[in-house]
Amino acid sequence: MIIEIENLNKSYQNHQALKNISLSIEKGKIFGLLGPNGAGKTSLIRILTRITQADSGVVRFNKELLSEKHMYSMGYLPEERGLYKKMTVKDQLLYFAELKGLSNAIAKEKLKYWIDQFDIKTWLGKKVEELSKGMQQKIQFIATVVHEPDLIILDEPFSGFDPVNAQMLVEQILRLKENGATILFSTHRMDSVELLCDNIALINHSEKVLDGEVNEIRRRFRTNHFEVKYQGAPILEESLFKIISHEEKQGIHKTILQLEGPHKNNEIIQNLLSKNIQLISFGESLPSMEEIFIHAVQQKSGESFNHA
Amino acid sequence: MHKIWLISKREYLTRVKKKSFLVMTLLSPLLIVLFYGIIFYFSFNKDLAEKKKEIIVLDQSQLFVNKLQDTKTISFLYNHDASHDPKAVLNESGIYGVLSIQLQNGIPTFSLLANEQPGLNTLSAIESKLEKVLKDKKMQEKGIDEKILQEIDAVKVNINTLKNTSEGTEDGNSGVTTIIGFLGAFLIYFFIFLYGVQVMKGVIEEKANRIVEVIISSVKPFQLMMGKITGIALVGFTQFVIWVALVTILSGPVSTLVMNLVDASPETVTATMANNQGVQTPDKSLSLFKDLGSLNLPLLLGMFVFYFISGYLFYGALFAAVGSAVDNETDTQQFMMPITLPLVFSIAISQSVINDPNSSLSMWLSMIPFSSPVIMMVRLPFGIPTIEIIASMACMIVGFVATVWFAGRIYRIGILTYGKKPTYKELFKWLFLKN
Numbered sequence: 001m002i003i004e005i006e007n008l009n010k011s012y013q014n015h016q017a018l019k020n021i022s023l024s025i026e027k028g029k030i031f032g033l034l035g036p037n038g039a040g041k042t043s044l045i046r047i048l049t050r051i052t053q054a055d056s057g058v059v060r061f062n063k064e065l066l067s068e069k070h071m072y073s074m075g076y077l078p079e080e081r082g083l084y085k086k087m088t089v090k091d092q093l094l095y096f097a098e099l100k101g102l103s104n105a106i107a108k109e110k111l112k113y114w115i116d117q118f119d120i121k122t123w124l125g126k127k128v129e130e131l132s133k134g135m136q137q138k139i140q141f142i143a144t145v146v147h148e149p150d151l152i153i154l155d156e157p158f159s160g161f162d163p164v165n166a167q168m169l170v171e172q173i174l175r176l177k178e179n180g181a182t183i184l185f186s187t188h189r190m191d192s193v194e195l196l197c198d199n200i201a202l203i204n205h206s207e208k209v210l211d212g213e214v215n216e217i218r219r220r221f222r223t224n225h226f227e228v229k230y231q232g233a234p235i236l237e238e239s240l241f242k243i244i245s246h247e248e249k250q251g252i253h254k255t256i257l258q259l260e261g262p263h264k265n266n267e268i269i270q271n272l273l274s275k276n277i278q279l280i281s282f283g284e285s286l287p288s289m290e291e292i293f294i295h296a297v298q299q300k301s302g303e304s305f306n307h308a
Numbered sequence: 309m310h311k312i313w314l315i316s317k318r319e320y321l322t323r324v325k326k327k328s329f330l331v332m333t334l335l336s337p338l339l340i341v342l343f344y345g346i347i348f349y350f351s352f353n354k355d356l357a358e359k360k361k362e363i364i365v366l367d368q369s370q371l372f373v374n375k376l377q378d379t380k381t382i383s384f385l386y387n388h389d390a391s392h393d394p395k396a397v398l399n400e401s402g403i404y405g406v407l408s409i410q411l412q413n414g415i416p417t418f419s420l421l422a423n424e425q426p427g428l429n430t431l432s433a434i435e436s437k438l439e440k441v442l443k444d445k446k447m448q449e450k451g452i453d454e455k456i457l458q459e460i461d462a463v464k465v466n467i468n469t470l471k472n473t474s475e476g477t478e479d480g481n482s483g484v485t486t487i488i489g490f491l492g493a494f495l496i497y498f499f500i501f502l503y504g505v506q507v508m509k510g511v512i513e514e515k516a517n518r519i520v521e522v523i524i525s526s527v528k529p530f531q532l533m534m535g536k537i538t539g540i541a542l543v544g545f546t547q548f549v550i551w552v553a554l555v556t557i558l559s560g561p562v563s564t565l566v567m568n569l570v571d572a573s574p575e576t577v578t579a580t581m582a583n584n585q586g587v588q589t590p591d592k593s594l595s596l597f598k599d600l601g602s603l604n605l606p607l608l609l610g611m612f613v614f615y616f617i618s619g620y621l622f623y624g625a626l627f628a629a630v631g632s633a634v635d636n637e638t639d640t641q642q643f644m645m646p647i648t649l650p651l652v653f654s655i656a657i658s659q660s661v662i663n664d665p666n667s668s669l670s671m672w673l674s675m676i677p678f679s680s681p682v683i684m685m686v687r688l689p690f691g692i693p694t695i696e697i698i699a700s701m702a703c704m705i706v707g708f709v710a711t712v713w714f715a716g717r718i719y720r721i722g723i724l725t726y727g728k729k730p731t732y733k734e735l736f737k738w739l740f741l742k743n
Contacts, residue, residue, distance in 0.1 A: 049525040051724055071525045082522035084513070087322055095318050099311065099526050143522065 001063075002027040002151055002182045003048065008057035010043050017043035018054070019206045025151075025184060025199070030177055032197035032214075033186040034289065040206040041186045042079065045153055048184075049076045061151075072101045075149035079156045079186075081136050085129040089120065089139055092128060093146065100147040107146070114142040117172065133160040141169065145176060152176060153184045158192055170196060190289035202293055209296045221292045224259045226268065227285040232277035240271055253277075256285060311527050315535025316542065319510065323543045333547050337554040361404040361430060363420075364397055366390045369411045371445065376437045382430065384437075394421045407434065416442075486662055492612050492685035495548075497655050500620050500681070501648075503544040504627040508640065510536050511631030511723070520723050529720035533632075534712070537624045541617065548616075604691075611688055614701065619681030622708040623647065625715035632722030639729045654682035665690040674700050677707025714739065 003025040010018040017040050025031045033041050046052045047059065050071060059066040061073070084092055093114075097107035115121055118138050128136060137160050145152055154173075158166050173183055173196065185193050193200070194214065201211035210217065225244060228235065230253055237243045241257040248254070259268065265284075272279060287295070323329055361382045367373050368390045376384040384407075388397055394406040398421055405422030418438060420426060444457055511533075514520050523532065630643040654673065661670045665687045673683040674692075680700050688697075721738040722730070730738075 046521075046724075049521075051521060051524055074525065076522060076525060078518050078521045080518040082518040082520070084322070084519060085517065086326075087318075091318075091322070095314070096522065098314050099523055101526070140522075 001025065002061065003184075004058075004060040004063075005044075006058045006060075008044070008047065008059065009055045010040075010047060010052070011055055016206050018047075021057070021203070021206075021208050023201045023208060023211050025182060027150075027182050028177065028180055029198040030173070030183045030185065030196055032193040032200040033184060033203065034190045034193065034200055034293065035188065035203035035209075037188050039188075039203045041188075041203055042155060043206075044203070045076070045155055045184075045186055048153060049074060072147065073150040074153060075100075075144040075147065075151070076153045077140055077144040077155060077157055079159070081133075081140055083128045083136060083140060083143075086127055088125055088127055089131070090124040093139065093143055096143040097146045102147055110146050110148070111142070114146060118142065118168075134162060134165050137161060138165070138169075141172070145181075149181065151182050151184065153186070155186045156188070157185070158187070158189070190293055194289050200289070202296060204293070204297050204300075207300075209293070209300055217292060218286045218289075221287050221295060222284070223287060225285040225287075226257045226259065226265075226282065228255050228257060228272060228282050229253065229280040230255075230272075230277040231280065232275075235272070235275060235277070238271075240268065252280065311531045312535040312538065315527070315532060316539030319536050319539025320542045320546075323506075323540070324546060329543070329547070333550050334554070337551050337558060341555060341558045363404055363434070364388055364401060364406045366392060366394060366397065366406060366408040369409055369416045371416060372409060372438065372441050375441045375444075377440070379433055379437070382433055382437075394419075398423070486689075488608065488689045489662060489686040490658065492608070492688070493655065493658050493682045496612075496616055496619055496681045496685055497651060499544050499548070499616060500623045500651060503540050503620060504623045504647075506540050506543075507537055507624045508627040508631035509637065510540065511628050511719075512634065512637055512640075515632065515723055516636060524724065529723060530716045532723075533625070533628050533716060533719045537621065537628060541620055541624065544620065608688055611697070612685065615681040615684055615704070618677075618701075618704045618708050622677055622681075622704070622711050623651070625708065625711045629715035629718040629722070632719040633725075633730050633735060634722075635726060635729070642729075650678035651682070654679040658682060658686045661686050666692065671696065675703050677704050677711075680704055680707075717741075 001024045005024065006022050008018050008021040009016070021040075021044060033044065035041050043052070047054045048066070050066065050068070061067075061070040064070070087095070093111050094104070094107055097111060098104060102110065115124065118141075120135070120138065123131065123135065128139065131139070137157075141157070144154070157169060157173075161169060177183060185197060187193055197214050199211070199213055200217065202209040212220075226241075231251055232253075234246060234248070234253055235243065235255050235257075239260065240263065241259050244256040244258050246253065246255045257268070269282060272282070360380075362385055363382060364385045364387065365372060365376065366388055367386070370390075373386050378384060385403075390409075394408045398406045405420050405426065407418065407420050409416050409418055411417075420431075420434065447457060448454070514532075520532070527535075626647050630640055630647065633643060634640050657669075657673065657679075661667075661673065661683055664670060670683065670687055673679045674687055674696070680703065684697075684700055717739045718735055721741060722735075
């Protein structure tokens, strides 16, 4: 575990930002901190980066109490851009690298690699204010990782990126993970990290709603829903399954079934094949992170879960 | 220390590398020299500012014919008979004005007809010329001949002030001391404002752009603040050194020009300066240049640098605290007031400090760090007891250590607090908040 958090509490003047949060982040994994806006994600990150202090609770970094010396092993990409607008890209990157404890020569050396990776050589002499939002984000990302931190904290890293650049960033993140770094992601767009994260924690209204391994969580919240795509007459409900939803587009039907009782997939397929339809695809439809989140929140507040 | 150095290096380089820095640095002394050059030129050479005025004299008394002395700006003409109608003469000749002199019961009365309301300078110039003729006439009537009158006119007084010192006496130099004092005070005032506001803006930029969040994890707030303040101080110092060099080079030709003007027309100067109730007579302003040598320049320069730096640190820290407490520049007004007020007050009060550099008001104002950088600059050229200088410097050092501490406490909280503008009560709480 690179980070262990125990019973963390933090209050601001008139509201509690974090209530008894406990979680741990496994070394070398990608950890997703999910939750809607204002849930307390940024408050938690600010405690990890020692920008603010918790009212109570313990944070450990590599089994040691979090202290100033650990700051050099962290890189933090804030949600809002933190760059000097009037400074050139080159000066800016060098400055941040030196503040993070690199010597001038080493900083230059390491920057060379990243300048190559993101292909920003032609931008080095430009002032930050002349760059697009996505470009600025890249610069900020380089500033975050240039000192090769063990823990990289990314707060909403994809905002402002088009799909091509987002993909580029994903590749870089995966490469950093391969090289042994631990990555903490924070986002309110829950679907965006499903593919990337190994572990997640869901936070809502300052409290942790659930946490664990992504696939395990999704299995835990499976609803026995299956998605069938086919051509022909629409399937009708029967004793084997209920129909949750049905839609048709250009002659192709998409139906979500919910199985009644314990049945094997083969049974359903056999049943479907016996109908007069042309089967295109069949698969279990696991709930999205968003659905899990809604479900978990409702469970937590004691209400029964109604599928929309 | 390494961090502070890194931060101040950035602050320094980003500012010095800007084109506007170069332009401002080169242009400002030119503008200053040009500005003062023009002021000097016009005040010593009034005729350039005013058009030459011709005045026709219609003198019934015949007392003044050909006796009124022309000035640089006014010339008197006597080419019309006194019986003419002034209005007709004015309309027909198209000149500035017609001065008609009439005798009533043997006493001359004067009226000036012009197409515009004549300025005060013009009127008093004409009046003084008329008075001169009448006075001369009275004196001649009492038996004083013209030669003696000329001798009387030539009388001029110029007091040389001497200061009593332990080694004897020393040449006094009120004029120079006043100017040097004001110059030093104004420069310090100007620099504190200019660069103090830059500190504040820099802090607000870092806060508003969330840069603080990125660097605060690897830098202590105090380091960030001190780095910024020292970096900007160095910018100010660089600029100042360049300016001093440039002004020294450029003011040579300008002062020669001024001196030439003064030499060329002592009479005009006397007239215009007298009319303006001028501070200096021309003879004195000539001696200004000579008197420079009699001041203790190394002490003045040393003190200037000390108050320049310490005054800037004192106020710069306060400006940084203000910047950290707010989210944007529009919110700074409320907190700027208590900082700018003592500065403006010191400049405003320096006039009365000059009139009495050793009064107890002057003494106390030069002890209080809020006003001492400005007030001490004004007082120093007049010579003040060493013990007072030391006391003032000690107060200043205590003062800036205190404000840096105070500002640091506010800064560390303020820089990470967004949203509502804090109240003074909250700021006070921040001071004693545990980290």
